Amino acid sequence: MKTSRARGHLIIHIILIAGIAITVFPFLWMIFTSFKTLPESMKIPPTILPESLNTESYKYVFDVLPFAKIYLNTVVITVLTVLFQVAFCTMAAYGFARIEFPFKNALFLILLAILMVPGQIFLIPQYLIIQNLGLTNTIPGLFLPHLFSAFGTFLLRQFFMSLPKELEEAALLDGCNRFQIFGKIMLPLVKPGIVALVIFTARFAWNDFMWPLIVNTDPQKMTLAPSLSLLKGQYATNYPVQMAGAVLAVIPMIIVFIIFQKQFIEGVAQSGIKG
Amino acid sequence: MSKANTKAVKKKATRRQKKDWVAGYLFIAPVTIGLFIFYVFPFLQNFWFSFNDVNKFNMATFNGIENYKQLFHEPDLLLALKNTFLYAIITVPIGLIISLVLASFMNSKIKGKGLYRTIYFLPSVTMAAAVALVWKLIFNGDYGILNEILGVFGIEGQSWLTNPDTALFCVMLVGIWSGAGYNMIILLAGMQGVSKSYYEAAEIDGAGPVQRFFKITIPLVSPTIFFVTITGLIGAFQVFDTLYMMIDMDKNPAFNAVKTVNVLFYQNAFVYGYKGYAAAISIFMFVIIMIITVFQLWGQKKWVNYD
Known part of the structure; x- marks a missing residue:
């Protein structure tokens, strides 16, 4: 019995390690290729490790694109999107979960309906709004429509709903107003929900592709994801340069993930359970 | 309590109620x-646009169901539908099976689970556009590593991404690779909600691990499986980043073979500038997704288990 279980575990480990090889290989290949010279990257058969640590491609990325600016833009829109979404969604989620007011159910139904509709439906008019406001090729144009999230409100509402009602009833009797209850009592209790939303939104904002591709064409106002498409367009066969750009684009999120991996994984698990 | 008193209490309550409003x-x-400005109003406008000819200056002229007529005569529509469905029908079930197996391994008593979990989750935090670029290199027909590896096994390599027969499958592979770890975490959370006593009882009755997986795990996490399937299908219908980055729209001979409904929408709306026509495509996509969702909601009664 015991040996059969040990053998079972061994088989599982073998399968999992094979899976890890497939999972990790593209990352390694990205890094290895980014340090190769152009001729080396086209060698047949390919070299695995770069012959020398060639950093030309990284310099190249910063030369052909305002990459420092692009980095900054991406950080700015990610931070702003997360901050505003968390502020707005927690407030609305609390309102929908705990306060009674006329038309609440109708308004919440509209919010649910938005959740069911694929994003493409909104895209053309959203683009026209941004265009009419003169915000194409600006930073606000990148994040404005994403500050308001039906998903985030719905997710956090689930967290507020699971808190016992007695908590705020006591506080109401003590003379606290709604805003005090929200800030001092409820908000700290939905922390896991807020963490889940922060992670969800940060991943989305950092990696978003189609919207920034449509709204901003000026490299000075670009974010990382669409700038990779520029690199690809200009250096179609220069893979070391493309890989250097790709490494630079994914590294910050990976570092953040490794530091906060527990929160990341719990956040995703929560969004599955509550969503 | 006197009558006047109860009245006062009532009045006070309504005042408080109003303050609450x-x-x-x-x-x-x-x-x-914000949702009204950026979602509700755009939804209505998009619907209106689908019955209009919208010119380069965004002036809309009503043209009835002309856009929809054009859509059903679109030579690429059937192809785009076929590609979209093919992508969904292959990536969603395969991705689900892989994530289920991974999640059940993570739910067992093996060592090093934390490390495995972290590594498998890695693709989910990685930008799809960047991932697409490296896979493009791996699939490269001239000096890609995949052909080299296949060569070791005596399999003839080829130009995977420019061959219309293989290009879409390559994009699918990347889709599965990207999503497996994410769904694994969601399914694992579902599995951890299953009471241990079921497994203990089954073990006493002599059920092996495979039997326990099919007889206990699958039925009890069926709500989570349902969730993963629905979100996976919706995501699959909207795949864009990897397609756009792996297949060059203007020069790849395989491009037509991988065109999806979403790409058709993107091209018409933002490359050619046919916004009215593109609006009709987006409505068409919406209707398809709705039909599938309704179908799933109806079908779930047969297999999803809410206790």
Whole structure:
């Protein structure tokens, strides 16, 4: 019995390690290729490790694109999107979960309906709004429509709903107003929900592709994801340069993930359970 | 309590209620106003656009169901539908099976689970556009590593991404690779909610691990499986980043073979500038997704287990 279980575990480990090889290989290949010279990257058969640590491609990325600016833009829109979404969604989620007011159910139904509709439906008019406001090729144009999230409100509402009602009833009797209850009592209790939303939104904002591709064409106002498409367009066969750009684009999120991996994984698990 | 007193209490309650109304509206105002401006109004406008000819200056002229007529005569529509469905029908079930197996391994008593979990989750935090670029290199027909590896096994390599027969499958592979770890975490959370006593009882009855997986795990996490399937299908219908980055729209001979409905929408809306026509495509996509969702909701009664 015991040996059969040990053998079972061994088989599982073998399968999992094979899976890890497939999972990790593209990352390694990205890094290895980014340090190769152009001729080396086209060698047949390919070299695995770069012959020398060639950093030309990284310099190249910063030369052909305002990459420092692009980095900054991406950080700015990610931070702003997360901050505003968390502020707005927690407030609305609390309102929908705990306060009674006329038309609440109708308004919440509209919010649910938005959740069911694929994003493409909104895209053309959203683009026209941004265009009419003169915000194409600006930073606000990148994040404005994403500050308001039906998903985030719905997710956090689930967290507020699971808190016992007695908590705020006591506080109401003590003379606290709604805003005090929200800030001092409820908000700290939905922390896991807020963490889940922060992670969800940060991943989305950092990696978003189609919207920034449509709204901003000026490299000075670009974010990382669409700038990779520029690199690809200009250096179609220069893979070391493309890989250097790709490494630079994914590294910050990976570092953040490794530091906060527990929160990341719990956040995703929560969004599955509550969503 | 006297009558006057109860009246006063009632009055007080309504005043408090009214104060609550104001507070409620204040709480929901930012999200609600924002959603109306950027989602509700655009939804209506998009619907209106689908019955209009929208020119380069965004002037709309009503043209009835002309856009929809054109859509059903679109030579690429059937192809785009076929590609979209093919992508969904292959990536969603295969991705689900892989994530289920991974999640059940993570739910067992093996060592090093934390490390495995972290590594498998890695693709989910990685930008799809960047991932697409490296896979493009791996699939490269001239000096890609995949052909080299296949060569070791005596398999003839080829130009995977420019061959119309293989290009879409390559994009699918990347889709599965990207999503498996994410769904693994969601399924694992579902599995951890299953009471241990079921497994203990089954083990006493002599059920092996495979039997326990099919007889206990699958039925009890069926709500989570349902969730993963629905979100996976919706995502699959909207795949764009990897397609756009792996297949060059203007020069790849395989491009037509991988065109999806979403790509058709993107091209018409933002490359050619046929916004009215593109609006009709987006409505068409919406209707298809709705039909599938309704179908799934109806079908779930047969296999999803809510206790």
